[in-house]
Amino acid sequence: MLISGAARGQGRLHAVTFAKEGADIIAFDICRQFDTVEYPMASADDLKETARQVEELDRRIVAREADVCDLAAVQEVVDEGVRALGRLDIVCANASIAGSRTPGCWLPPHA
Numbered sequence: 001m002l003i004s005g006a007a008r009g010q011g012r013l014h015a016v017t018f019a020k021e022g023a024d025i026i027a028f029d030i031c032r033q034f035d036t037v038e039y040p041m042a043s044a045d046d047l048k049e050t051a052r053q054v055e056e057l058d059r060r061i062v063a064r065e066a067d068v069c070d071l072a073a074v075q076e077v078v079d080e081g082v083r084a085l086g087r088l089d090i091v092c093a094n095a096s097i098a099g100s101r102t103p104g105c106w107l108p109p110h111a
């Protein structure tokens, strides 16, 4: 199962819930603050905690930092995950921000 925005919140819950049902997980999150978002965003430690909770259930996880808006980075995570885990059956498009002054998907300054 592939989950975007998996460092915390509902993304982590999806990872742990599916792991309990026997799924291995490919997880990614941007793990950094956007200056347009007015609440604390997830950290690299949060993503590590998601990985720890999945591994505690004796399931495998490939957890990487990547921006869902960066297709090449997402492709790299997916390719690595499928190589490590064997296949991909479910995609959960969970990553998002809320309450931003800039509506829609965040884009880096160079985009």
Ligand SMILES: NC(=O)c1ccc[n+]([C@@H]2O[C@H](COP(=O)([O-])OP(=O)(O)OC[C@H]3O[C@@H](n4cnc5c(N)ncnc54)[C@H](O)[C@@H]3O)[C@@H](O)[C@H]2O)c1
Pocket (backbone or CB within 6 Å): 004, 005, 006, 007, 008, 009, 010, 011, 028, 029, 030, 031, 032, 041, 042, 066, 067, 068, 069, 093, 094, 095, 096, 097, 106
């Ligand atoms: N919490 C709620 O009440 C609620 C209600 C309805 C829908 N949702 C939806 O559920 C999803 C998760 O919500 P949540 O409450 O767990 O939010 P959250 O802020 O805890 O988690 C969202 C995660 O997405 C990550 N993220 C944001 N932009 C990203 C990007 N460009 N690339 C990669 N990762 C990125 C963040 O770092 C964060 O870890 C969102 O799509 C949200 O809209 C939440």
